[in-house]
Amino acid sequence: MSDLTADPTEPQVDEEMSRRGFVRVAVTGVTLAYVAAIGYPIYRYLNSSVEKSAAMAAVKDVTLDKANDIPKGTALMFKFGIRPAMLIHHEDDSWVALDAVCTHMGCTVKFDAAKGNIHCACHGGTYDAKTGQNIGGPPPRPLTVYKVAVNPTSVTVSRV
Ligand code: FES
Numbered sequence: 337m338s339d340l341t342a343d344p345t346e347p348q349v350d351e352e353m354s355r356r357g358f359v360r361v362a363v364t365g366v367t368l369a370y371v372a373a374i375g376y377p378i379y380r381y382l383n384s385s386v387e388k389s390a391a392m393a394a395v396k397d398v399t400l401d402k403a404n405d406i407p408k409g410t411a412l413m414f415k416f417g418i419r420p421a422m423l424i425h426h427e428d429d430s431w432v433a434l435d436a437v438c439t440h441m442g443c444t445v446k447f448d449a450a451k452g453n454i455h456c457a458c459h460g461g462t463y464d465a466k467t468g469q470n471i472g473g474p475p476p477r478p479l480t481v482y483k484v485a486v487n488p489t490s491v492t493v494s495r496v
Contacts, residue, residue: 394493404486411447416482416493420444422454423484423491424465432495434468435480445479454479 395417403423405414411424420436420487424447434454437447440455447465454463461473468479485492 397492399487399490399492401490404489409449410475411449413446414493420483421493422447426466430466431484431486431491432466432468433482433484433491434463437472437479437484438475439470439477440473440475441480 340436350496356410372422381474398414398416398421400412400414403412403414406425408425409427409430411422413422415419415421416433416435421433422436422445423431423433425431436445437443438456438458438461440456440459440461443456445454445456445463447460448455451462453465453471456462456473456475459474462471463469463477463479464471470476470478481496482493483496485494
Protein backbone atom coordinates (compact mmCIF):
# COMPACT_ATOMS: atom_id res chain seq x y z
CA MET A 337 0.00 0.00 0.00
CA SER A 338 1.28 3.37 -0.82
CA ASP A 339 0.86 6.49 1.27
CA LEU A 340 -1.44 8.72 -0.72
CA THR A 341 -1.09 11.65 1.70
CA ALA A 342 2.70 11.98 1.25
CA ASP A 343 3.97 14.98 -0.69
CA PRO A 344 5.74 13.74 -3.83
CA THR A 345 8.08 16.80 -3.81
CA GLU A 346 9.41 16.21 -0.29
CA PRO A 347 12.37 13.97 -1.25
CA GLN A 348 13.45 16.60 -3.76
CA VAL A 349 13.51 19.26 -1.02
CA ASP A 350 15.68 17.04 1.17
CA GLU A 351 17.98 16.37 -1.74
CA GLU A 352 18.18 20.11 -2.51
CA MET A 353 19.01 20.90 1.11
CA SER A 354 21.80 18.30 1.24
CA ARG A 355 23.27 19.64 -2.02
CA ARG A 356 23.27 23.16 -0.59
CA GLY A 357 24.87 21.88 2.59
CA PHE A 358 27.58 20.13 0.62
CA VAL A 359 28.29 23.22 -1.49
CA ARG A 360 28.42 25.38 1.67
CA VAL A 361 30.89 23.04 3.35
CA ALA A 362 33.01 22.79 0.18
CA VAL A 363 33.14 26.58 -0.30
CA THR A 364 34.05 27.08 3.36
CA GLY A 365 36.78 24.46 3.11
CA VAL A 366 38.27 25.97 -0.04
CA THR A 367 38.13 29.46 1.49
CA LEU A 368 39.92 28.28 4.63
CA ALA A 369 42.55 26.54 2.50
CA TYR A 370 43.17 29.78 0.56
CA VAL A 371 43.40 31.82 3.75
CA ALA A 372 45.91 29.36 5.18
CA ALA A 373 47.91 29.22 1.93
CA ILE A 374 48.20 33.01 1.82
CA GLY A 375 48.34 33.77 5.53
CA TYR A 376 50.97 31.27 6.64
CA PRO A 377 53.79 32.57 4.41
CA ILE A 378 52.95 36.13 5.48
CA TYR A 379 53.07 35.06 9.12
CA ARG A 380 56.42 33.29 8.55
CA TYR A 381 57.86 36.33 6.75
CA LEU A 382 56.83 38.77 9.45
CA ASN A 383 57.99 36.48 12.23
CA SER A 384 61.38 35.88 10.60
CA SER A 385 61.87 39.63 10.05
CA VAL A 386 61.48 40.20 13.77
CA GLU A 387 63.91 37.35 14.52
CA LYS A 388 66.45 38.69 11.99
CA SER A 389 66.25 42.19 13.45
CA ALA A 390 66.82 40.82 16.93
CA ALA A 391 69.77 38.73 15.68
CA MET A 392 71.32 41.75 13.96
CA ALA A 393 70.87 43.95 17.03
CA ALA A 394 72.69 41.35 19.13
CA VAL A 395 75.83 41.51 16.96
CA LYS A 396 78.09 44.37 18.00
CA ASP A 397 81.35 43.32 16.35
CA VAL A 398 83.03 40.60 14.31
CA THR A 399 86.68 39.58 14.51
CA LEU A 400 88.13 38.26 11.26
CA ASP A 401 91.18 36.10 11.88
CA LYS A 402 94.11 36.76 9.52
CA ALA A 403 92.14 39.43 7.66
CA ASN A 404 95.01 41.81 8.43
CA ASP A 405 96.92 39.91 5.71
CA ILE A 406 94.59 40.62 2.79
CA PRO A 407 96.53 42.40 0.04
CA LYS A 408 96.08 46.07 -0.78
CA GLY A 409 93.47 46.68 -3.46
CA THR A 410 91.36 43.67 -2.46
CA ALA A 411 88.26 43.02 -0.42
CA LEU A 412 87.10 40.27 1.86
CA MET A 413 83.43 39.34 2.02
CA PHE A 414 82.17 38.23 5.43
CA LYS A 415 78.99 38.04 7.48
CA PHE A 416 78.21 40.73 10.04
CA GLY A 417 75.58 38.79 11.97
CA ILE A 418 73.28 37.57 9.22
CA ARG A 419 74.11 40.33 6.71
CA PRO A 420 76.79 40.20 4.05
CA ALA A 421 79.53 42.76 4.57
CA MET A 422 82.90 43.59 3.04
CA LEU A 423 86.27 44.63 4.35
CA ILE A 424 88.35 46.59 1.84
CA HIS A 425 92.11 47.11 2.11
CA HIS A 426 92.76 50.10 -0.12
CA GLU A 427 95.94 50.76 -2.09
CA ASP A 428 96.76 53.69 0.24
CA ASP A 429 96.73 51.20 3.16
CA SER A 430 93.43 52.51 4.54
CA TRP A 431 90.76 50.03 5.64
CA VAL A 432 87.00 50.31 5.20
CA ALA A 433 84.22 47.92 6.21
CA LEU A 434 80.75 48.30 4.78
CA ASP A 435 77.41 46.59 4.78
CA ALA A 436 77.23 44.77 1.42
CA VAL A 437 73.46 44.93 0.92
CA CYS A 438 72.44 47.34 -1.84
CA THR A 439 70.12 50.07 -0.58
CA HIS A 440 68.07 49.86 -3.77
CA MET A 441 66.54 46.38 -3.67
CA GLY A 442 68.83 44.37 -1.44
CA CYS A 443 71.24 42.63 -3.81
CA THR A 444 74.72 41.86 -2.51
CA VAL A 445 77.26 44.38 -3.80
CA LYS A 446 80.87 43.66 -4.75
CA PHE A 447 84.11 45.62 -4.66
CA ASP A 448 85.30 46.47 -8.17
CA ALA A 449 89.08 46.75 -7.78
CA ALA A 450 89.61 47.90 -11.39
CA LYS A 451 87.27 50.87 -11.00
CA GLY A 452 87.95 51.41 -7.31
CA ASN A 453 84.27 51.47 -6.42
CA ILE A 454 81.54 49.16 -5.20
CA HIS A 455 79.18 47.80 -7.82
CA CYS A 456 75.74 46.27 -7.68
CA ALA A 457 75.15 43.92 -10.59
CA CYS A 458 71.36 43.91 -10.24
CA HIS A 459 70.65 47.37 -11.67
CA GLY A 460 74.08 48.94 -12.05
CA GLY A 461 74.24 50.90 -8.81
CA THR A 462 77.64 52.17 -7.68
CA TYR A 463 79.01 53.33 -4.35
CA ASP A 464 82.19 55.09 -3.25
CA ALA A 465 84.50 52.40 -1.86
CA LYS A 466 85.82 54.61 0.95
CA THR A 467 82.67 56.30 2.19
CA GLY A 468 79.89 53.97 1.00
CA GLN A 469 78.17 56.99 -0.58
CA ASN A 470 75.80 56.11 -3.40
CA ILE A 471 77.34 57.71 -6.51
CA GLY A 472 75.50 56.16 -9.46
CA GLY A 473 72.42 54.26 -10.52
CA PRO A 474 69.25 53.72 -8.55
CA PRO A 475 70.46 53.19 -4.93
CA PRO A 476 68.76 55.87 -2.79
CA ARG A 477 71.06 55.77 0.24
CA PRO A 478 74.71 55.09 1.10
CA LEU A 479 75.92 51.77 2.46
CA THR A 480 76.32 51.49 6.22
CA VAL A 481 79.93 51.97 7.25
CA TYR A 482 81.44 49.96 10.11
CA LYS A 483 84.39 50.81 12.34
CA VAL A 484 87.61 48.90 11.60
CA ALA A 485 90.41 48.02 14.02
CA VAL A 486 93.42 46.29 12.47
CA ASN A 487 95.10 44.00 15.00
CA PRO A 488 98.41 42.07 14.70
CA THR A 489 96.62 38.83 13.66
CA SER A 490 93.07 39.89 12.85
CA VAL A 491 90.72 42.72 11.97
CA THR A 492 87.79 43.66 14.19
CA VAL A 493 84.75 45.24 12.55
CA SER A 494 82.18 46.90 14.78
CA ARG A 495 79.19 49.16 14.64
CA VAL A 496 80.02 52.86 14.53
S1 FES B 1 69.52 46.25 -6.15
FE1 FES B 1 71.39 47.27 -6.37
S2 FES B 1 71.06 48.68 -7.93
FE2 FES B 1 69.16 47.69 -7.70
